[in-house]
Amino acid sequence: MPESELPQGMALTALEENFREDPYPILAEIRTRAPVLEDRELSRYVYTRHDDVKTILRDSALWSDPRKANPGSFTREFLGADMEREPSMLLMDEPDHNRLRRLVSKPFTPAAVARWRPQIQAVVKRVLDDIEEPEFDLIDRFAGPIPTVVIAEMLWLDASDHAQFKTWSDTSVKIAFNPMPGDAERVAGEAAQAALVDYFDREIEVRRKNLGGDLLSAMIRAEEDGDRLTKSEIISQCNLLLVAGNVTTTDLIGNGVKALLENPEQLALLRTCPELIDNAVEEMLRYDSPVTNSGRIANRTIDIGGCPVHSGESLSTSLAAANRDPAVYPDPDRFDIKRQDTHHQSFGGGRHLCLGAHLARLEAQEAILGLINRFEVLSASPRGYRYASAPSFRGMEEFWISTSAD
Numbered sequence: 001m002p003e004s005e006l007p008q009g010m011a012l013t014a015l016e017e018n019f020r021e022d023p024y025p026i027l028a029e030i031r032t033r034a035p036v037l038e039d040r041e042l043s044r045y046v047y048t049r050h051d052d053v054k055t056i057l058r059d060s061a062l063w064s065d066p067r068k069a070n071p072g073s074f075t076r077e078f079l080g081a082d083m084e085r086e087p088s089m090l091l092m093d094e095p096d097h098n099r100l101r102r103l104v105s106k107p108f109t110p111a112a113v114a115r116w117r118p119q120i121q122a123v124v125k126r127v128l129d130d131i132e133e134p135e136f137d138l139i140d141r142f143a144g145p146i147p148t149v150v151i152a153e154m155l156w157l158d159a160s161d162h163a164q165f166k167t168w169s170d171t172s173v174k175i176a177f178n179p180m181p182g183d184a185e186r187v188a189g190e191a192a193q194a195a196l197v198d199y200f201d202r203e204i205e206v207r208r209k210n211l212g213g214d215l216l217s218a219m220i221r222a223e224e225d226g227d228r229l230t231k232s233e234i235i236s237q238c239n240l241l242l243v244a245g246n247v248t249t250t251d252l253i254g255n256g257v258k259a260l261l262e263n264p265e266q267l268a269l270l271r272t273c274p275e276l277i278d279n280a281v282e283e284m285l286r287y288d289s290p291v292t293n294s295g296r297i298a299n300r301t302i303d304i305g306g307c308p309v310h311s312g313e314s315l316s317t318s319l320a321a322a323n324r325d326p327a328v329y330p331d332p333d334r335f336d337i338k339r340q341d342t343h344h345q346s347f348g349g350g351r352h353l354c355l356g357a358h359l360a361r362l363e364a365q366e367a368i369l370g371l372i373n374r375f376e377v378l379s380a381s382p383r384g385y386r387y388a389s390a391p392s393f394r395g396m397e398e399f400w401i402s403t404s405a406d
């Protein structure tokens with residue numbers, strides 16, 4: 001492929017069909033060609049090599065706030081508008097980022113998350129109990145409900161509100177991080193976002209009078225050196241947990257099960273050795289990362305691979321490409337749940353390292369073990385699958401699987 005024909009802009013996202021179906025050969029071509037791809041369409045520099053991605057993500061001086069990107073750039077116009085509307089920790093710089101992160105991070109430590117294991121197991125069991133058909137859509141019936149119900153339970157929302165909560169959450173997430181929602185999608189998404197804000201607003205008032213051991217109470221109670229979260233900050237963090245946590249965890253479970261079904265010897269191995277589940281989930285994260293890209297903005301001239309990038313310019317790290325770099329992972333396109341080198345970039349790194357990583361891991365481990373223990377037979381159904389088209393994410397909207405032997 002000549003240099004000029006390397007994909008650019010939206011063609012390097014799940015909005016374009018080829019990339020959506022299988023981004024890996026395209027990313028491999030880019031990674032082999034040069035360390036940096038200048039993407040003129042989206043005014044950004046794309047990095048695909050593992051060590052470069054790692055270096056950029058861990059460079060704590062780089063900015064995440066899109067309003068610091070050059071005027072007129074895609075990053076500033078699109079993500080910057082999001083920040084004006086609803087400031088999110090994901091896109092904040094110091095000192096604001098550090099302050100918020102310290103105030104909300106306690107419930108997400110490995111020890112705090114581990115205490116939710118019995119509830120997560122119970123959610124997985126309940127969701128599985130509802131599946132009676134021999135053939136079903138894994139996303140709609142299993143991978144989708146699990147994270148939403150888990151977060152609703154962690155927030156101690158009333159069980160009678162769960163269905164409504166899931167609808168608002170799913171609808172609102174569809175427009176988050178999507179630069180080009182359709183008109184109907186945008187109107188529905190904005191209405192759902194407004195409904196969620198009202199809902200959390202009411203819940204916070206009720207909870208203030210009766211604090212408990214839940215996530216919402218933890219945020220109300222959180223205090224560091226006399227500093228506390230305001231009500232609008234708590235609402236904003238709740239929304240971020242939905243946006244950052246639900247679809248990504250659904251995608252991890254969906255992509256992970258797909259990898260197992262496409263590699264039946266790996267599924268058989270996991271059935272025989274369930275103690276491999278932790279490593280298997282790390283390999284699923286490496287092999288088919290739910291988040292494909294993460295961005296930063298240069299705060300100075302950065303020179304990686306002989307291509308200087310100046311202050312205000314946008315850097316996009318391809319987590320998906322980094323995770324398949326043969327310089328780090330032998331035979332990178334092979335899915336191997338016993339692989340020892342699974343230190344992937346799928347949760348990002350540095351200051352913005354995914355806050356929900358331990359929770360996502362635990363949910364995926366319990367979900368996948370629960371599924372394979374429940375069904376002795378599992379295979380992809382001829383009804384097939386359909387990938388979603390959200391830029392920077394990789395996951396399916398539909399994935400039909402069969403549990404019958406014939």
Ligand code: HEM
Nearest residue numbers: 089090244245248249252294346347348352354355356360
């Ligand atoms: C498999 C599932 C998940 C994946 C692949 C994932 C991936 C990521 C990535 C790549 C980032 C860093 C972005 C950057 O470097 O700028 C991030 C940040 C974040 N994630 Fe996750 N995430 C997942 C699940 C979750 C869950 C379950 C939650 C919470 C319930 C969550 C909450 C967050 C938050 C709050 C941030 C922002 C952290 C900060 O800016 O300091 N994530 N996630």
